[in-house]
Amino acid sequence: MAEITLDGLRHSYLPNPKKQSDYALKQMDLKWSDGGAYALLGPSGCGKSTLLNIISGLLIPSEGRILFNDQDVTSLAPDERNIAQVFQFPVIYDTMTVYDNLAFPLRNRGIAEDRIEQRVREISTMLELDDMLSQRASGLTPDNKQKISMGRGLVRDDVNVIMFDEPLTVIDPLLKWKLRSKLKELHQKVNVTMIYVTHDQTEALTFADQVVVMQEGEVVQVGTPIELFERPAHTFVGHFIGSPGMNILPCEILDGKALFNQQALELEGPIRADLAASPDSARTEIGIRPEHVSLGKAGDSNTLGGTVRKAVDLGHQNVVEVLVGEHRINAITEGDLPAAGDEVTLHFQPEYTRVYADGWIATEEAKA
C-alpha cells in the first residue's frame, strides 16, 4: 500500500521534444493517497495508458519523478516496485493450471509453498475461482481469465498499487457488470490503492472514489464523481461525463455579465477578475448541464425562448432538444413530452450556469 506522488512528470516519445504537442504527457503534479480507488478517465489517445505504464515501471518518463511513499522509484523496474497490472485482454499462462497461475508470482519470489497455498486459496475464494483451481487456464471463458489476471495481482501481499488498463474490453456486457461489482467489492476487502484506466464514464464513476479526467496528455480535473458532475472544471469534463453532455454555448462578456444571444444570464457567481477585465482575451462559453435546464414559463427570470426540435421519452425522464436561434440546447424534463415544433421557454438554474474561458472554468462560486 502506498501513497503515490507524481512530481513534475512529463513524457515525450520523441528523442528531442520541442513544443508542447511533442509531449504525450504534459506537466503533472498529483498525489494519490493510500488505499484509494482511482479512475483515469479519458478518450483514446489522451495519455492514460502512458501514465499507467510510467507508474508501473514499464515506461521511464522523460522528465520528472514518481514517488511511492516518498521513495523515488522512477528508475526502478516493475518487479522492484511491487505493483500489479491487469491488461486489456486476459494475460494468463496457458499451459498452467489456474492454481499454478495464481501461485506463479509468489513462486518467483521464493515464498514457501504452504504460505503460497494459503494465499492462493484466499484469493481464489474472493474471486470465486475455487472450483476451477485444477483446470488448465487456457480452457476458461474470458471473464474467468481476467479474474485470474486480477488474482495474480492480488495474491502478493506486498503490492503497493494495482493498475487496471481497460480490463473489461473483451468481456461480455452482461458479465461486465458482474466483474465491475466484484472489483469494487475487492477494493473494499483488500484496501490496496487501485488505479483503473478507462474511456467509459460509467465504469469510472461507479468504481472510483476519485476520478482523474485526462485529455490530450493533461489532467483536466481531479474529483469525486459528484464533483465532476456538479461542477466541471473544464468543458471537456462537462461534455465527456453525463449523457447527454453539458450544453456549451458561445457567449460574450460585457460589463462583468455573460451574454448569450444578446441576453444576459445569471451565473453561479462572479466572473474571474482577469477575464472580466479583458473579456476578449479568450474564447468564452457558457456551460450548463441539461439536468439543470428545465421548461419554464415566459416572463420568468433567467429564461430563453426557443422551438422544440425533438423530444425523446427515456422512461424515467425526457430529453428535449430545443433550438434557440442557431443553437441547440438539451434539457432534461419529466412529465408530459412536448411535441416537435412547440414553442417553449427554457429556464437555466443560475447556480449551475458557468462561464468557461478556453475551456477552463472562469466563474467563481458565490460566497454564501
Place this chain on the structure above:
Amino acid sequence: MKARALVPIIYILFLLLPIYWLVAMSFKTTNEILGGFSLFPQTWTIENYAVIFTDPSWYWGYINSIGYVSLNTIISLAAALPAAYAFSRYRFLGDKHLFFWLLTNRMAPAAVFALPFFQLYSAVGIFDTHLAVALAHCLFNIPLAVWILEGFMSGVPKELDETAYVDGYSFPAFFLKIFVPTIKAGIGVAAFFCFMFSWVELLLAKTLTAVAAKPIAAVMTKTSSSAGFELGLLAAAGVLTIIPGAIVIYFVRNYIAKGFALGRV
C-alpha cells in the same frame, strides 16, 4: 542485449560464407583455381560470365528456367484462386477430404514420380517442353497455393461478397474487381512460394526435359559431371541463379515475417 545480437550475426556470416566462396570462384581463372588455394581472386576475370552470356547453350538454360517457373506460377494461381474461394466460402460433398488429399500431394517424394512422369508426359507428347515442367510442378505448387490463398480468403468477411451481389455485380466482375484486390497480399505470398519451389526443383525439371526446354540446373550438372570440369564457369552459372531469388526476396521483404505465417498461422 548486445551479446544476443551476436547470434543472428554469426548465423548470417555462416550463411554467407559458401556464397562468398562461390562468387570468388566465379571471378577466378581455371588455372588459379586448380593451381592452389587463394582466399581472394588473384587474377580477376569476367571470362566465366562472358561465356555464359554469349553461349546459347548456357543462357538458354536461364531463359528456359524462368520460362517454366513463370508459366507454373500463372497456372497454379489461376487454378488455385477459384478453388480456394470454394473451400473458403462453401461446404460441399467431400470438401474436407479433397483438401486433405491436395495436401498429401505436397508430401509426395518427387523421386516416386520421376519415372511415371517421364512416361506420362512422353505419351501425351509434351516431353521436353516448358509446359511439361510447369504442369508437373503443379503437383506440389497448387496444393500449397490453395492452402495459402484459402487462409487469406477466410480473413475476408462474407459480407463483402453479399454487398457486391446486392449492388448488382455479376460473379466474375465481383471476383476480379473487388475480391482479388482485397487479397492481393495473399496472392503475392502464394506467387512467391510457387516461384520458389519451382525455381529450386531439379529432379522433375531435368527428367522432363532434354534439349529444347532444358533448365539451367540441367545445363550445370552436365558441366559438373565431366572430370577436370571448369569450376569457375560452374561457379559463375551458380551465382547467376541466385540473383533472381535475391530479387524476389527483396520485393517481398516486408511480407516475409507475416507472410511466412501463411495467412493462417
Place this chain on the structure above:
Amino acid sequence: MKTLNQKAWFFVLPVLILVAFNALVPLMTVVNYSVQETFGDNLFFWQGLDWFQQVLRSERFHGALGRQALFTITILLIEIPLGVAIALAMPRKGFWVPVCLVLMALPLLIPWNVVGAMWNIFTLPDIGLAGYTINEVLGIEYNMTRSPLAAWITIIVMDVWHWTSLVVLLSYAGIISIPDAYYQAAKIDGASNWAVFRYIQLPKMKRVLTIAVLLRFMDSFNIYTEPFVLTGGGPGNSTTLLSIDLVKTALGQFDLGPAAAMSLIYFAVTLLVSWLFYTIMTKDDAQ
C-alpha cells in the same frame, strides 16, 4: 459461415484436373508396375505382392531406409532447436529486422543443384575454402570422396545451412505475434528469461513449430538433389538416401517392379508420419 453449395465443385475443377492428372495417373502406373513383371515388349505378368516382399526384405532397401531415417532424425534434432534459438535472439522490431530476414532467406531460394555444387566447391580438399581450411589450417584430414564420415558430416552441415532459415522464419513469425502485454505481465510477475520462454513463447509457437517440423520432416525424408549433386550417393553407397536409391533403381536400372513397390512403400511412410503431424496440428486448433 460457409453455405452448402454443391456447385462449388465447378470452382475446384481446374485444380482437380491438374492435380489428378499429375497424381492419379502416375500413381496408377506405379501401382500397375508394382504388381507385375515385364521382360520388355509390353508384356506383363502378374506378380502379386512379390515385389513388395522383395523390397521389404532387401538389404539394400533396409540400408537406404536406415540411412534416410538417420539423416532425417539428425537434421531435425539440429535444425529445430537451432532455428528457434536464432529466432529468439533476433530483435522484435527495428531497422535491422528486414535486413536480417532477407539475408537469412537467401539460401532458401537457391536452386537445389546449385546448393550441392556450391558445397562441392566449398569442401574440395585442396582448393575449397572449407576443405583447405580444415585440412591445412586445422590439420584434420577431410576428404568427402574417401571418407563416409566426412561425406555424412558434409551433407548434414549442408542441409543445416540450407534449411534452418525456414525454421527461423516460421518461428520468428510465431514469436512476433505475441502481444507485448505478455512480456510486460511476465516482468511484473518477476519471471526469469527461461520461464518466459517456457510458459509464454513456447506455447504460443506451438502451431508454427508443428508446421516447421512437418515441412522439414517431409522435405528431408524426400530429399534428392542436394546430396546427389554433392556426393552422388557415395563414397560407395554411404550417403545413398532413399530417393537417390529409388531414382537409381527406376531411371538408372529401369527395374520397374521393384522401383514401383519401393515408391509405394516410400510414399506410404511419408504419408503416415505427415498425417500424424497434421492430425495433431488440427486437433489443437479445434480445441
